Amino acid sequence: MTMGMSRRAALAASAGATAALVAGGTAAAAPAKEDDLAKLPPAEKIRRVYARQKAKAGGTWYSHVTRVNAAGAMENVIEDDADHVVNGYSVQKLAVATAVMDKIDRGQLTLGQKLDLQADIILGGTGIYFLHTVWGDDITVANFLTAMLLVSDNTAVRMCGRVVPALEINDILAAKGFVHTRVEPVANPNRFFLGTTTPHEITNLLTRLANGTLLSAGSCAFLLSILRWINGYHDGIRRGMSSEERSRVATKYGADFNTLGAARHEAGVMFGADGSPALVYGFFAEGLGDLDNYGATHPAVEAHAVLGRTMFDTIQSTTSAAARTKTVMPKFQPNNGG
Template sequence: MLLVSDNTAVRMCGRVVPALEINEILASLGFTHTRVEPVANPNRFFLGVTTPRETHDLLWRLANKTIVTPRSADFLLGILRWINGYHDGVRRNMSSAERSRVATKYGADFDDLGAARHEAGIMFDAAGAPTLTYAMFADSLADLDNYGATHPAVQAHAALGRVMFDTIATTTNRTAKARHSVDPFRPVSGG
């Protein structure tokens, strides 16, 4: 659900943690702009708002395992780095091995001002250390009904992703506190 549907994940989260508590947790972690939007039912909420800066901070803290337990961080990063995840944006022009070094989350929406196409994530060095964090927010865009790889903002994410990855591809982040590895993908025949 983290990769596929924010709406479904929100409904499930609301069953466990009410909106008010989520906002209190976010505030206690120092996020001043990141909030869910409560509704009449305390166990439901709208997605709310955040900023690129706070998204970047949240991801960097996740990569360094300082925002949740190391086990939870590894679980979340494993999902975000899954090679079967989102490929239209930053990871589009990468091999499977390169894609497994990128944890990414895409978000698309629209409002009265136009389309929104956002993507945020973390790139890891070859040893699994977080090396580059990105948060690209694009609002008020045209091509409202295009959720595919041909949307101009998504094409820009793909071009930027290749440049960012090439920049860190041979970098080793010796100062990183946490390392994360992804088990190699081994397809099965189903038999």
């Protein structure tokens, strides 16, 4: 984990800036009582719950939420210092995966290409590869992309760097119009720190992924199928959901700490009843307490869970005839072997 404060985070801290919640040009409303929330329009309900959960969790939040309107277009629900440049931590794995798939779309790489899983590339923290205790097997690009997005495997990031070096990742992201979403190169050209993004840029990436314009249709579908699968991260946004509901949410979590305190992030897409993208969210929070708690009881993660249930309930039955793409995940079926 990175213990140092980034230059941008240091500047933000020294300036003593406080995030302002803005939606449609209005400031955050005072938290509503629980029984009042049911009477509110969906967007206002989300704003009220966000304001309450942000205050309860503490820290400094940078957030962006959009929700589909009656015309099928995404409209802002929350813009809370959404252009702030923040260390994205493992949420940045979305950008890394985008760069790898872009190279596949251009015919310079394939999902079936194999690389050896070398012992000296193994990195601890989140993931599965470091648990193997023995290494050397050949794995496909599809294998390590799945590990990186489904269980946030850190070794998989290094595997990505072997096929798309750090500078090339940044060039691909720049070509796609991202200004602040970058990995941080190091001396080894095939390795990097995960770098920075903004809530606006990560929700833009996710919106384009969900409507099939970020990459080829097949590449977008591949990444979304991993992010939506029910074996993924459940402590935050998807905690209070059924398996069917979880399959309608593509999400990526990121957690770390720096000299400001703990950081807990989550970003993703919720899909309507017809498989159309219905809501996109990006929650980034730093300067939090409970530094060593990476579980479901961290205050910011508990806030994500409340927000997840609230947001999903507003799009539970949503459909959109104007949606560019519609995708429905196959129903989960348990398997007892054989």
